[in-house]
Amino acid sequence: MIKERLGKLREVMKQEGVQCLVIPTSDYHNSEYVSEYFMARKYFSGFTGSAGTLVVAEDQAALFTDGRYFIQAARELSCSDITLMKMGEPGVPAVKDYIKEILKKGQKLGFDGRVVTAGEGEAYEKLAEAAEGRVVYDRDFCGMAWEGRTQLAFTPVYQLSEAYSGESCEGKLARLREKMKEKGAEIHYLTTLDDIAWLFNLRADDVESCPVLLSYAAITETESYLFAGEKAFSEEIREYLAKNHIILKPYESFYDFVAARGMENKEEKILVCKNRINYRLLKELPEKRLIDSPNPTTRMKAVKNETEQENLRKAHLMDGIAVTRFMYWLKKNVGKIPMDEISVAEHLKSLRAQNPSFIEPSFETISAYGDNGAIIHYSAKKDACSTIQAKGMLMVDSGGHYYEGTTDITRTFILGEITEEMRQHFTLVARAVMRLKSLRFLKGCRGTNLDLAAREVFWQQGLDYKHGTGHGVGYLLNVHEGPNSFRYKELPGSDNDWEFEEGMVTTDEPGIYIEGSHGIRTENELLCRKGEQNGYGQFMHFEDLTYVPIDLDGIDPAAMEESEKKTLNAYHKSVYEKLSPYFEGEELEFLKKATREI
Template identity: 50%
Template sequence: MSTIPERLEKLRAKMQEKGIDIYIIPTADFHQSEYVGEHFKAREYITGFTGSAGTAVVSKTEARLWTDGRYFIQAAKQLEGTTVELMKMGQPGVPKIGEYLETALAEGENVGFDGRVVSVTEGEEYEKIASEKNGKVVYAYDLIDEVWEDRPILSEEPVFELEQKYTGETVESKLARTRAAMKEAGATAHVLTTLDDICWTLNIRGNDVEYFPLVLTYAVIRMDKVDLFVNEKKLSDEIKAHLAAAGVILHPYNDIYEDIKKVAAEEVLMVDPGRLNFALYKNIPENVKKVEERNPAILFKCVKNPTEVENIRIAEIKDSVAHVRFMKWLKENVGKETITEMSASDKLDEFRAEMGGFIRPSFGPISAFGEHSAIVHYSSSPETDVELHEGSFLMTDTGAGFYEGSTDITRTYAFGEVSQIMKDHFTLVAISNLNLASPIFKKGCCGMNFDYLARKPFWDRGLDFNHGTGHGVGYLLNIHEGPAGFRYTYRAGESDAFQPGMVITDEPGIYIEGSHGVRLENELLVCEGEKNEYGEFLYFEPITYVPFDLDAINPDIMNAEDKERLNTYHATVYEKVSPYLNDEEKEWLKKYTRAI
C-alpha cells in the first residue's frame, strides 16, 4: 500500500499535467453532504485523516489540512509522518483557507478542484482569489480519482419508501409547499442536489451514505413535474409507480450535468449557492435567470409535524430503554469479563435491535475509554481498541436509526472509583446540560440566546469546550440538521429562531487531553408554552431518558437548583423507562435515579 507522501507526489504530478498549482480536496460528495460514502472519501485517501470534517489543500511544495476543534487531537496523531500540516480552524494565527490561498498563490497561478464536490459559494471565492492573481480555477478534473487505485464504486444500494404513518405528510403535499415557496420567489424551477432535502420531499430513503439512509440523487422541481436523476436499478416497480403518480420523471443519475445546459431561456431557476455544486452551477446557461434562495425543504423538515413528533418520542423511548440496559450491563460486568470500546458499542446495538424497528446506527459510533474520551470525535478501531477497567470513564456518543426516527445520545460512565477532578468535571457537564434545558422563552429566540446557559459553569472556572452545544436532528436523514442549533458564535443560515416541533441536541462536554473526557447529550423538543399579552412563550422538553451516572456526581459543587433539576430529570427517566423493564432492572434503575 502506498504511503501518504507517495500519494501526494502522484497528485502533484497530475497537477503539473493539468496546469494546477494548488489543488483543494474537501470532505464532500457531489451533494454537499456532511458525511459521505466510501467512494467520496478523497480527502481521507490523500491525507490519512479519517475524521468526518476537513479540507486538504495541496501545493507544489506543501500539503495542509484544515479541520475543527472536534478533531484537533485525532488529526494531529493521524497526520504524523504524512508531511501534511494541521491547520486548527478558529485558533489564533491560523488563516482561513481563502486567506491562505491569497498568500500562497503566486501571480498567474491556478487553483484546481473537482467542481462537483465544491459548493457554488466556495467555488466563487476560489475563483475570485485566482482571478485577482491573474490565474483561473480549473474545476473539470477529479485528480484524486486518477491516483486512487481500487477506488470503491458508487453505491448501488436499493431505495425504500418511508410510509405516511412515519412521515405524516404525502409527497404531493410536500411538493405543493415547495412550489408555493418557488412561486413566492418568482421561480419556475428549483434545482436540488442535497440528498436529505430530496429524500424528505419524496419520502424515500436508501443506503448510499455511510450510516445515513440517503439516496444519491439530483432533482429539478417544476410547477407540473419533478425530474429525478437517480440510478433506476435501485428503485422497485412499486416505488417507481408511486413517484410517477406524484409527477416524478426518472433520468440517469449523471444526466443532470447535460440536461441543465438545455434549460430554456425563459425559465427562472431557484438555487441555493451553499448547497449546489460549482460544476452544475457553471453548466446553467448564462442567459437563464437565477434566484438565490435557501432550499425551502431545510426549514420544512426541521419543524417536525405531529406524526413525526409522536414517532420520535417512540424512538427515544426505545433507545433510552436500550441505554439503561446497556448501562446496567456495563456496571455489572466491567472488570469481570473482557469488554472493549468496540465490543461495548456492539453490545449497545444488540440492545437496540431487541427493541424492534432498528434499521442501523444513525452515525459512526464514538466509544471512547480513558484518555480516548478526551478526543471529541474519537473513532475506535482494531488498532486503538482498548479494554475497559475500573478507575476511568467510558464516553459513548451513538445514535439509532429506527423507522420512528433517529436518535443521538451521549453518556459518560464511571467504573469503580474515579478521581475527584473527574467527578467535578462530570458534575459541571451535568449542570450545564440541565441549565440549557431549563428556560422558558419568547418565540423568536435562537440558539445564540441560550448557549451561555450551557457554558457559564465552565466559563466561571476558566474552562470551555471546543464545539457547538447542540444541533438539529433529522428524521431518518442527516443526524446534524440545520438551520437551528446552540452555539455562541453567529453562523449565517444556522441561527434560525426556534419553532415548536424542532428537535435539538443539548451536548456540552469537557476534554482533558491525555486524561479523560465527559459529554452528556439529550435531545430537546421545542414545545408551545403560554400565550398572553406579552406574546407566545416556548420551552424545551428533554425527550432522552437515560440516567446521568450518579457514581460520577459530586453534589458538593451543585446548588439547590442544580440538584432539583437533576432529581426532576431522574424522576422522569424512571417514569418513562421503568414500564419496559423487568423487576430486577427496575430496582437497578431506582438506584441510579435516586434523589440526591
C-alpha cells in the same frame, strides 16, 4: 503510503498544469458524511475525521480542521509531511488565506467543482484571478491518482409511509410549489440528499448511517424530476413515483438536463441555495435568472409534524431502554469480563437491534475510554483501541435510525475510581445540560441567544468546549440537520436567519475535554414546544425526548445549585416512570438506584 499517494497526485497536477489543489470533505451534494467513493481527503492525507480540507501544492501540503479533531489529526498526520492547521487558533490562517500566500503569479488553482460549494468556488476563483491565474474545476484530479477507488453505490430505495412521515409526497410538493411561487421561481434545483429524501418520502442506504439516496431533483410548477440510480428502484417504487407524477432519470444525466433546460427556457427564473449547490452547477446556471435563497424544504423538514413527534417519542423510548440496559450491563461486568472500546460499542448495537424497528446506527459510535474521551470525535479501531478497566470513565456517543425516527445520545459512565477534578467536571457538564433543557424563552430566540444557558457555567470557571452546544436532528435522515442549533458563534455561510419553532428537535450536549486525562459529554434531545402566550408574546419551552439515567456516581451534589438538583431529580423521576414498565429483577433494582433523588 501517504507520501506515495501525494506523489502520484502531484504527478497528475503537473500533467494538468495545476500548481495548487484543494480537496474538501464532501460529495457532489455538500453532504457532511460521504460514502467511500468520495473520501479523497482521507485517502490522500490519512486523516479519518469527518471534517477537514486538504490543500496540496508542489512542495507542501496542509490539512485544515476544527477543534473537534485537533488531537486526532495530530496523531494521524504524525508520519506524513502534511502540516496540521488548527482552524480558529491564533496565528493559523484560514484555508483561503493560506492559498493566497502560496499561490504564485500566473499559477492555476485546481479542484473538482462538483465537490466544492458554489460560494467556495467563487472565492477560489477570485484568489486565482488576483494572482493572475485561473481555476481548473472541470476534472476529477483525485480520481486520476486514486488506485483501486470503489464505485458509486446505489442501494435499494424504499418508501417511508405516511404512518411515519405524517405527510404525503403530494402535500410536500404542493407546499414547496407555494414557496416557489412566493419567490417568483419557475424551477427549483435541489441537490441536498436529505432534502430530496424528505420531499419524496424516499429512503435508501447510499451513505453509511445516512438513509438517503444519491440524487438530484428539479421541481417545476407542474413537473418533478428525480435523478438517481435507476436500478435501485423496484417496480413498486416506480409505480409510487408515477402516481406522484415524478419522472425518474439517470443520476449522471443531471447536468445535461440543466444545460438543455437552460437553452430551451431562456427566461425561466431558477431557485437555488448557493450555499448548498456545488460550483459546477453554478457555472451551468445564468446568474441573471438566479433566485438565491435557502431551500424551502430545509425549514419544512426541521419542523416535525404531530405524527413525527409522536413517533419520535416512541423511538426514544425504545432507544432509552437499550442504552439503559447497556449501562446496567457495563457497570455490572466491567473488570469481570474482557471489554474494549469496540466490543462495548458492538454490544450496545446488539441491544438496539433487538427492536424490530431498528434499522442501523445513526452514525459511527464514539466509544472513548480514559484519555481518549478528550478527542471530541474519537474513532476506535479494532487493532488500536483501549481495554476498558474498572476505573475511570467511558464516554459513549451513539444513536440509532428507527422507522419511528432518529436518536442521538451521549452518556459518560463512571467505571470505578475517578479524580476529584473529573467529578467536578462531570458535575459541571450535568449542570449545563439541566440549565439549557429547563429554559423558558420568548418565540423569536435563536440558537445564538440560548447557547449561553449551558455555556455560562463553564465560562464562569474559565473553561469552554470547542463545539456547538447542540444541533438539529433529522427524522430518519441526517443526525445533524439544520437550521436549528445551539451555538454562540454564527457559522460563515450558514442560514442564520431562523428562530426556534414548535416541532424542532435539537440536542443539548455540552462537554469538557482535558487532553491526556479525560473527556466528558452528556447529550439529550429536546423537542421545542409552545408554552404560555400572554401580553409579552408566545413563550416556548423544551420537552425531553431522551430518557436514560445520567450516572449519579459522577455527581457532586454540593457543587450544584438547588434549582439544578431539582431539575435533575425531576428528570430522573421521569426516566424511572418511562422505563420501569420494561424492566424487572436486577435491572429494575439498578434503574431505581440510577434514578435516585440527590
